[in-house]
Amino acid sequence: MARLFGTDGVRGVANADLTAELAMELSAAAAKVLGEAGAFTGRRPTALVGRDTRISGQLLSAAVNAGLASTGVDVIDVGIVPTPGLAYLVNTQGTDLGVMLSASHNPMPDNGIKFFQRGGVKLDDSIEDSIEERLNEQWERPIAGDVGRITTDEGHALRQTYIDALVASLEGVRLDGLKVVIDAANGAASYTAGPAFEASGATVVGINNTPDGLNINDNAGSTHIEGLQAAVVEHGADLGIALDGDADRCLAVDATGAVVDGDHIMAILALDLKEQGKLHNNTLVATIMSNLGLIIAMREHGIQVEQTRVGDRYVLEAMAQNGFTLGGEQSGHVIISEYANTGDGVLTGLHVAARVARSGRSLASLASVMTTLPQVMINVPNVDKMRAGVDPEITRAVTQANNKLGMSGRVVLRPSGTEPLVRVMVEASTAENAQQVAEQLAGLVASRLAL
Template sequence: MARLFGTDGVRGLANGQLTAELALDLSVSAAHVLADRGEFSGHRPLAVVGRDTRISGQFLEAAVVAGLASAGVDVLLLGVLPTPGVAFLTGSLGADLGVMLSASHNPMPDNGIKFLARGGRKLDDAVEIAIEKRMGEPWQRPTGGKVGRVTVHAPAIDEYAAHLDSTISHRLDGLTVVLDCAEGAAHVAGPQALRDAGANVIAIHAEPDGLNINDGCGSTHLEPLRAAVLQHGADAGFALDGDSDRCLAVDHEGNVVDGDQILAVLALSLKEQGRLADNTVVATVMSNLGFVQAMRAHGVEVLQTRVGDRYVLEAMKTSGYNLGGEQSGHVILSDHATTGDGILTTLHVLERMATSGQSLQQLAGVMTRLPQVLVNVRDIDKARTDQDAVLAAAVAEEEAALQGRGRVLLRPSGTEEMVRVMVEAPTLDEAEAVAARLADVVKAQLTL
């Protein structure tokens, strides 16, 4: 049987693959795995549950709460709150586990269930496997006063916003910022945190109706943000995704500032303050070569991991690094958060602008993005990607021709019979030509 858990929780079409029954069963099993300490210590297990704005989050929340409470877990309902807000409150409220109902940047019909361990940390693979294994097993159901209580935790947004503001030491007075809330989980917390920090905030896509999350807005659709920044003459704009664990930006002229550039701005800020652990930043193999070159030119080492913020987090945790992220806008400031946080990232970039007196365009100019081309080659045997000698020779030949001015990366898809051919080169034409040649070799050598 295929694993239920993907790279970021359990996701699927709400009421299709992701049913109320599945949500209830998963929650019972998660309670047994993550909160199995109550009867031995006199401690009643506690969970916090949050969701994004998808209409399906309402019935899934009810199912999750029913599962947890039936397993004897007390539940605090956080309501609509960003994923990093749920992570923060899992830790600050001393909960045994947290649950976030969201499919992040996915379209509205999808939804997902993400479990967090004590302290608000993402689950290890071993814990996810344990949860799956215990689904459907016989168990002793609590009765009477041993079932869980369910309470609404009304101050959730205020507590999370206050935490975010406590992480910066310089106010943002005088800065005008557009915040695209993606009709999602941060539509209240995001503008509130930025305004409390002193910024003049123009919030767009902050009127969710349960159906419009990520619909033509947010970090996957930057055109509305660009238009709003230019219309209002703002200093910068930031776009969150549906659950606000990532953000991308545009400068005052509407130029896109991606996750690599945001990571570069924050890395140099922390280094200047003497707070960048081991002068190292963690990124993925998909980070632009221009980012790596810029960091090394400023004395910052770059540790690259597999694609996925969970791998960035693992590397940071293992080696004690405090900054990492992805080109897609997941940025992890582990001094303040256990996961990527789009609002937190926005605050710290704005603080850097305020303290340096530089525009976002000037700050992001520390790196020059090399043109990057990505070609997906489908219907091939991806398992042979690293074994085919002809393909290896073709990659080596192209890399030699680039002479260190670019790079080549072949990455098998994690979910499809597909290989992604990624090429960076000094010019777009050169990158496209190399990618096309290698894609032809992949098709010729790996076709099923």
Template sequence: MGRLFGTDGVRGVANADLTAEMALGLSVAAAHVLAEAGTFKGHRPVAVVGRDPRASGEFLEAAVVAGLASAGVDVLRVGVLPTPAVAYLTGALGADLGVMLSASHNPMPDNGVKFFARGGHKLADELEDRIESTYREHASGEPWDRPTGAGVGRVKEYDEGFDKYVAHLVGVLPNRLDGLKVVIDGAHGAAARVSPEAFARAGAEVVTIATEPDGLNINDGCGSTHLDGLRAAVVEHGADLGVAHDGDADRCLAVDAAGEEIDGDQILSVLALGMKEAGTLRGNTVVATVMSNLGFKLAMEREGVELLQTAVGDRYVLEEMKRGGYSLGGEQSGHVIVLDHATTGDGTLTGLMLAARVAATGRPLAELAGVMRRLPQVLVNVRDVDKTRVSSSARLATAVNEAEKELGETGRVLLRSSGTEPLVRVMVEAADLEQARAVAQRLADEVKSALG
């Protein structure tokens, strides 16, 4: 039986892999484990619970709230808000834990449960393992120790969360966005209201697309995984830039005035140099993952910024940032963490800070992002294979070794199992696009054959 917790909570097809019973049980288990770990320290615990707008979030939220209240936890329901908003409110309200119902960029049928510790920080692996172990133990029949009478948790709506979070976002910007026209693609997700409001309050002229969630259309042909609509809208409206979020708005990608994509590596480049100039890039270091483009590494070396690389997953970036006291880190996918102002990746904050840099310098986004040149990078997702055997397959190790010899110093290869989806990712980088494609496809075929 595989581990329930992936790199970003527990995910699966809602009502199939992730059921109401599981959501309830995980929430009760989390309450018990955190209590045993001394998190509550004898006081009545409080939890902040939010969700993205996908339809299954309605019943899963009800299950989570029921589980927490049944374990004696008071619940503040903040409704549909981005994941980073739930993290922020968990810290700002002094809550003992936060719970977010979302499957981020995954398609609508999926959903997930993500827990935050006091302060709005992601749980350590050790706590997740204990929660999973406790959940499995009680799912097999061991009865819970349940409070009764006045001991049960109380549930309240916290409607002030939206304004409190937006005010926080605007308040931490280094400068206003007056004079900028920005197109925002809300992915019909959790940022559909938050992001346009924050940009408008910061002074930008805002044009919106994909900001009408109906519970079924989240990430459907829009958002950070489908940029064509944003490209077209930016060009059509003559905007200075466009910003695209994913379903729970913990990530952000952008396009420049010509509709060209600005990925997470380029966003990190722009923000890193701006923060270096302002003296806020602690340790003169930016933290990224092994998936970062080689062009990003070369750009940071040229600009005198140290780059530290971690395993894939924003949680590992965050761990390294905390360990070294660094202020900026992120992923090519658009998870960007500005640790002075957020405890996790925040897509709306990232977009605002990127726009603020454009406004402050008076330079087009394309020019700012031109500090790095992306080397051709090909990513192939291989489905219907046993992803657990990627690191142990001698056949794949040989194939990777041969590919690396072929690419030499002008490229690299990375094979890894996805932490959020049932697939293996094959990434190949090379100076020549056609060579990268050929090597990537050959390795993908090898993965299919070896692990299928």
């Protein structure tokens, strides 16, 4: 049986794969597992529950609230809030458990359930496995006064607390004089991004910020950035910020309409933190899929890049283990650990804008610190992906290719986490060279590992 939890919680088509019954069972099981593990601090544990703007979030959050209350957990339903906002509130409010209903950048029919334990951190794989094992078990339920209470965050006071913290993270830096276009993807940031930027002094032009429960991520946000590019040019803005449905990732657009991806954003923020003396050990954490151009640019500025497996959880692990202060992914998940313990798109956008304001330079000028090397990715399907790293001929060919590319290129072979395929990624000084090497290696993988 396939594992229910993926790399970022449990996801599926709402009310088909991810039903109200499953949501209730998952939340009850999570409360039992964490309670028995000593993760709860008092006799009456507490939980915060949030959701993005998908219409299915209403029924799923009701089910989660019921599941938690059935175990004796007191619940505050925060309503619509970004995923990083819920994580922040779980941490700062001293809450024992957080549950977020969101499928991030996925299309509207999908939804998901993500758990945070005390401190606002994601659950370890072992805890998720224990939750799966406890689904649908028979157990002694609390009764009478021992059942949990469910309340709502009237007036969205908790959400405002999060917005205030975003503004405070700029530590007095003002964005006055900057015009910023914000694409909220008709998601949770529709209620937080604009207010945070405006409170920081920016002139805000909002697009895709009128969610109706059905239009989240629909030709909008960080996965459909074309609309933002056009809007920035149309309004003569200094920059644009593209968020996804739950606002845990951020991409940017400069005044000319050019995209500034997660690698460039990390480069900009790494130099900013280094200048302030806040970049711990002068180290940036990125995944193996970040462009080699980032590594070269950071090396030229005395910054080391520590690379991890793909996934923000692995970036977070490396940061936590070593006290690093900045990390992220090319996709726009950026973690600034002084202010957050998860990727936060609005926080990232604010600090990019603050760098523009503080330096007096355009975003295009700041982003020019790194040059993106041509990158070619070929997916090789229907292969035994587990042998990709041990087949001697493939290993030899990869070594030879890396030696030939030298400091101006590299090869990464990565098995897919969900499909029987191997991803062959090649970077080189020219697109032609990258394509040639990638095709040669993809052909070898296909012949050697065919099922």
